[in-house]
Amino acid sequence: MEHFDVIVIGLGPAGLAACKVLAEKKISVLGLDRKQEIGPPKRCAEGLGIAWFRRLKIKPNPEFAVHKIYGAVLFSPNGKSVTLKSKKLQGYILERKIFEKHLAISAAAKGAKITAKTDVLEAKRENGKILLTANQGGETKHFSCSLVIAADGIDSMIARELGLNTSNKLVDVDSGYQYEMTNIEGYDEKLLNLYFGTDVAPRGYLWVFPKRKNTANVGIGIGGTQKETAKFYLDKFIASKPGLAKGSIIEVNAGVIPVGGFLENMTKDNLIAAGDAAHHVDPVHGGGIGIAMEAGMIAAQVASEAVKKKDFSEKFLSKYNKMWYEKRGNELKKKVRIRHLLENLSNEDFDYLAESLSIDDVLKIASADLDKKARLAILGKKMLQRPGLAKIMLKYI
Amino acid sequence: MGVRNNWKKCAYCGGCVGVCPVQALRLNETRLFVDNAKCINCNACVLICPVGANELAPDLKE
Numbered sequence: 084m085e086h087f088d089v090i091v092i093g094l095g096p097a098g099l100a101a102c103k104v105l106a107e108k109k110i111s112v113l114g115l116d117r118k119q120e121i122g123p124p125k126r127c128a129e130g131l132g133i134a135w136f137r138r139l140k141i142k143p144n145p146e147f148a149v150h151k152i153y154g155a156v157l158f159s160p161n162g163k164s165v166t167l168k169s170k171k172l173q174g175y176i177l178e179r180k181i182f183e184k185h186l187a188i189s190a191a192a193k194g195a196k197i198t199a200k201t202d203v204l205e206a207k208r209e210n211g212k213i214l215l216t217a218n219q220g221g222e223t224k225h226f227s228c229s230l231v232i233a234a235d236g237i238d239s240m241i242a243r244e245l246g247l248n249t250s251n252k253l254v255d256v257d258s259g260y261q262y263e264m265t266n267i268e269g270y271d272e273k274l275l276n277l278y279f280g281t282d283v284a285p286r287g288y289l290w291v292f293p294k295r296k297n298t299a300n301v302g303i304g305i306g307g308t309q310k311e312t313a314k315f316y317l318d319k320f321i322a323s324k325p326g327l328a329k330g331s332i333i334e335v336n337a338g339v340i341p342v343g344g345f346l347e348n349m350t351k352d353n354l355i356a357a358g359d360a361a362h363h364v365d366p367v368h369g370g371g372i373g374i375a376m377e378a379g380m381i382a383a384q385v386a387s388e389a390v391k392k393k394d395f396s397e398k399f400l401s402k403y404n405k406m407w408y409e410k411r412g413n414e415l416k417k418k419v420r421i422r423h424l425l426e427n428l429s430n431e432d433f434d435y436l437a438e439s440l441s442i443d444d445v446l447k448i449a450s451a452d453l454d455k456k457a458r459l460a461i462l463g464k465k466m467l468q469r470p471g472l473a474k475i476m477l478k479y480i
Numbered sequence: 481m482g483v484r485n486n487w488k489k490c491a492y493c494g495g496c497v498g499v500c501p502v503q504a505l506r507l508n509e510t511r512l513f514v515d516n517a518k519c520i521n522c523n524a525c526v527l528i529c530p531v532g533a534n535e536l537a538p539d540l541k542e
Contacts, residue, residue, distance in 0.1 A: 117509055237494055238498050240497070250503075253527060258528050307499070307527060312531055314531045315532075338494075338530070339498055
């Protein structure tokens with residue numbers, strides 16, 4: 084049976100970032116993914132802000148950073164819009180299947196062993212190690228390791244098998260559906276186009292993320308307890324927009340997004356969870372590529388210290404919780420309240436805000452940097468004219 | 481108790497697995513497995529599915 088210091092299960096952004104850092108630190112690491120190909124199918128709208136490229140030291144290689152984005156335009160239900168546009172580059176739309184291939188290749192180049200089409204079926208602890216049984220293209224394989232990094236997505240089974248409950252509550256997830264469409268028009272190609280309203284996307288939003296000329300990810304995320312499916316709302320919206328309805332569908336994507344229920348503890352003996360498996364997603368916009376990669380890197384940092392100290396106890400590994408919350412988690416937790424606020428706005432509230440708020444106001448409120456008093460000061464005058472809205476604002480801001 | 485998954489509709493996104501409170505669901509690359517012995521008919525996997533591929537099937541045997 085092959086033994087590795089660390090086995091990373093699930094090779095999305097979190098898992099691949101962990102593999103690379105571990106390999107750089109000369110830790111023996113095996114990365115396993117159940118899919119036939121690292122990357123697809125994406126469960127993602129592929130947007131990544133420019134700040135993440137800096138933080139994660141990723142060069143925006145045009146092979147995977149395929150489209151430049153300069154801001155966003157937000158549409159309220161009655162068609163009014165607020166445009167947040169900058170002259171400076173704000174981010175890129177990625178081609179995830181190429182992005183992940185690049186991450187895998189660079190992790191392998193540093194010395195990580197990467198293996199696709201290997202579905203881990205069972206994980207158990209034995210004498211301070213983890214024994215894994217996997218199906219590798221029809222063959223049963225066994226591996227052992229001192230530490231597992233579970234980066235196997237929202238449907239993570241490995242963490243749960245090793246005693247960490249990563250299940251999501253329905254109220255803490257969004258149901259997502261998306262088409263990559265081509266030969267479409269009627270949206271701003273330099274901006275993220277976001278559509279709000281209880282008829283368009285109940286307790287969520289609908290997006291058109293331009294990816295190439297006349298080509299975009301057209302998708303939706305809605306609260307997890309709606310009467311109709313995400314697909315129903317997306318199809319309805321597309322049918323109502325001639326510029327989209329005439330288009331062709333070149334990819335179908337689905338996914339469930341953990342947008343709220345952060346885990347206080349993301350470790351057990353011999354186990355660290357990262358990425359969607361650990362609910363590492365921004366609660367307001369539902370994005371998680373950068374957050375997942377950062378968490379994977381922190382997991383790898385703690386894992387390498389554990390290997391050096393030969394201590395794989397939950398007690399030692401729990402420093403990962405502290406490090407992640409200090410670096411990112413505390414900031415994201417604050418944003419959960421903003422998500423609850425957005426979820427509780429009516430169509431009329433959205434229309435009113437779109438008509439009365441300035442760009443600066445929106446940016447300040449959305450930044451999560453302001454305290455309650457400062458937020459209320461911005462909204463104060465406007466709220467006086469809509470008492471219902473004032474009540475919701477007071478509750479969540 | 482149990483859940484019936486319509487594999488023709490299913491997008492294999494694993495969302496239902498992520499909200500199942502009793503680990504009755506498991507996904508591999510091409511199939512969703514349902515362990516009806518564990519299912520408690522809570523409806524979470526039905527509500528969350530982006531494409532409506534799951535339905536409760538109380539008539540299913542373990």
